[in-house]
Amino acid sequence: MAYKDLGELVGLTIKGIVAKAGNESPQHQLFLVFEDNSTYELYVADGELKGSWMHGSQGMARALSYLPNKQIVEQFPVPRTESASGNAGEGK
Numbered sequence: 208m209a210y211k212d213l214g215e216l217v218g219l220t221i222k223g224i225v226a227k228a229g230n231e232s233p234q235h236q237l238f239l240v241f242e243d244n245s246t247y248e249l250y251v252a253d254g255e256l257k258g259s260w261m262h263g264s265q266g267m268a269r270a271l272s273y274l275p276n277k278q279i280v281e282q283f284p285v286p287r288t289e290s291a292s293g294n295a296g297e298g299k
Contacts, residue, residue, distance in 0.1 A: 215260075223267045223270070224283045227277040229274070231276075236250045244265060248261065
């Protein structure tokens with residue numbers, strides 16, 4: 208793994224996290240979304256932890272839409288939902 212990339216994470220503020228899973232490689236991915244909307248993806252390929260930056264990306268929208276055939280298994284913050292009356296829910 209290129210651990211030098213991990214040093215770039217120090218001091219950044221995470222505003223969201225998306226975890227995805229699927230049958231094809233990589234089976235599990237974790238996306239860290241930062242305040243500047245850049246995204247860092249962590250995944251395991253060939254038994255090795257790897258990571259990659261998506262600089263200048265669209266933040267949460269990019270993490271959610273990347274590899275659309277994968278299932279979103281966790282997402283933080285939890286998306287707000289619409290209630291039957293049309294008011295935004297608490298997102299719990």
